[in-house]
Amino acid sequence: MPDTPILLREQQYHEIKAVLARLRMDSSAKVVFLVDKDGQEIASQGEVGSLDTTSLASLAAGNVAATGGMAQLIGEKEFPTLSHEGERESIHICVIGRLLLMIVFDERSSLGLVKLRSRQISNQLATMFKAVTEASNEDLDSPFAGITDEDIDSLFS
Amino acid sequence: MTFINYASREINCKIVYYGPGLCGKTTNLQYIFDSTAPQSRGKLISLATETDRTLFFDFMPLELGTVRGFKTRFHLYTVPGQVFYDASRKLILKGVDGVVFVADSQEERMDANIESLYNLEENLRAQGYDLMKMPYVLQLNKRDLPNIIHTEDLAAELQRKGEPVVEAVASSGAGVFDTLKAVAKQVLTELRKG
Numbered sequence: 294m295p296d297t298p299i300l301l302r303e304q305q306y307h308e309i310k311a312v313l314a315r316l317r318m319d320s321s322a323k324v325v326f327l328v329d330k331d332g333q334e335i336a337s338q339g340e341v342g343s344l345d346t347t348s349l350a351s352l353a354a355g356n357v358a359a360t361g362g363m364a365q366l367i368g369e370k371e372f373p374t375l376s377h378e379g380e381r382e383s384i385h386i387c388v389i390g391r392l393l394l395m396i397v398f399d400e401r402s403s404l405g406l407v408k409l410r411s412r413q414i415s416n417q418l419a420t421m422f423k424a425v426t427e428a429s430n431e432d433l434d435s436p437f438a439g440i441t442d443e444d445i446d447s448l449f450s
Numbered sequence: 451m452t453f454i455n456y457a458s459r460e461i462n463c464k465i466v467y468y469g470p471g472l473c474g475k476t477t478n479l480q481y482i483f484d485s486t487a488p489q490s491r492g493k494l495i496s497l498a499t500e501t502d503r504t505l506f507f508d509f510m511p512l513e514l515g516t517v518r519g520f521k522t523r524f525h526l527y528t529v530p531g532q533v534f535y536d537a538s539r540k541l542i543l544k545g546v547d548g549v550v551f552v553a554d555s556q557e558e559r560m561d562a563n564i565e566s567l568y569n570l571e572e573n574l575r576a577q578g579y580d581l582m583k584m585p586y587v588l589q590l591n592k593r594d595l596p597n598i599i600h601t602e603d604l605a606a607e608l609q610r611k612g613e614p615v616v617e618a619v620a621s622s623g624a625g626v627f628d629t630l631k632a633v634a635k636q637v638l639t640e641l642r643k644g
């Protein structure tokens with residue numbers, strides 16, 4: 294049995310996007326993403342443009358998983374933040390429970406500011422996501438409830 | 451883990467290709483990549499060593515189409531086959547929705563197949579999953595080579611639970627989409643159960 298699916302409602306999605314938008318403003322970042330630890334993008338905000346956000350999400354999760362593995366080998370539970378500073382563009386990642394908050398920024402911001410602002414917002418994001426995973430979704434029509442074998446076959450035709 | 455976004459009307463699922471080193475996992479993804487229209491797939495990302503062996507994973511997002519108004523996207527991953535990369539294999543199985551086991555049909559790779567399959571069951575268990583309840587397909591790859599084991603014998607040795615068995619030549623694409631379809635179908639059927 295795979296894990297239970299996560300269902301993100303429209304309103305929850307827009308609330309999360311609003312929080313990300315504010316974080317982006319407050320930290321003068323280029324892009325702010327919320328990613329699931331398994332590598333799936335939940336929401337993003339900012340100058341996404343031609344950025345390959347799907348690949349970034351997957352690699353961020355791989356990165357956190359790998360450094361988390363290293364943490365455990367030296368007796369730490371995990372590394373709560375990761376930063377990669379480039380010549381112009383940089384990335385900061387915070388682990389918030391099963392979420393990864395990833396911030397892409399350049400010289401218009403600084404690592405200190407990004408760290409501060411993301412720390413300030415992480416509780417709020419954690420609470421919001423807890424509501425997502427703990428919500429009863431009985432009222433939501435699963436798009437799969439009435440799916441037929443023909444529907445599935447048609448995906449491959 | 452399947453992720454359903456009601457705002458963007460998207461469904462994302464994760465499929466992992468597992469198997470011993472050099473059995474053809476990356477080749478499966480490469481073939482899917484090469485034969486899919488660019489608008490339906492993202493980049494194929496390979497984290498490989500300088501000698502071109504998969505170090506951490508290969509990754510490719512693939513959009514299959516729309517089900518009931520929801521865009522259906524599969525995230526395809528491969529694991530590194532070599533024994534010493536066990537740590538990365540464990541990590542990649544997190545949140546998996548379906549598994550393809552790619553077996554190497556060559557006689558001399560039989561032990562490697564068995565060891566890798568055992569390793570899969572163990573690593574799934576370590577993440578709290580049970581292969582017996584996981585959408586799962588067995589692919590018998592490299593059917594074009596001369597020194598291969600008979601399909602029936604190979605299946606008898608490697609089949610775990612009546613899962614679909616697909617013969618393949620990943621390097622020419624034979625069986626690649628049948629495999630993907632067989633696992634995707636099980637993943638979607640699993641979602642229907644709710």
Ligand SMILES: Nc1nc2c(ncn2[C@@H]2O[C@H](COP(=O)(O)OP(=O)(O)O)[C@@H](O)[C@H]2O)c(=O)[nH]1
Nearest residue numbers: 471472473474475476477591592618619620621
């Ligand atoms: N003859 C033959 N070679 C294959 C087939 N599938 C993969 N290969 C070759 O086997 C080698 C290892 O494949 P690769 O996909 O890198 O293996 P991986 O370690 O499982 O990712 C490559 O040289 C492939 O071209 C097949 O069906 N037949």
Ligand SMILES: [Mg+2]
Nearest residue numbers: 475476504528
């Ligand atoms: Mg490979």
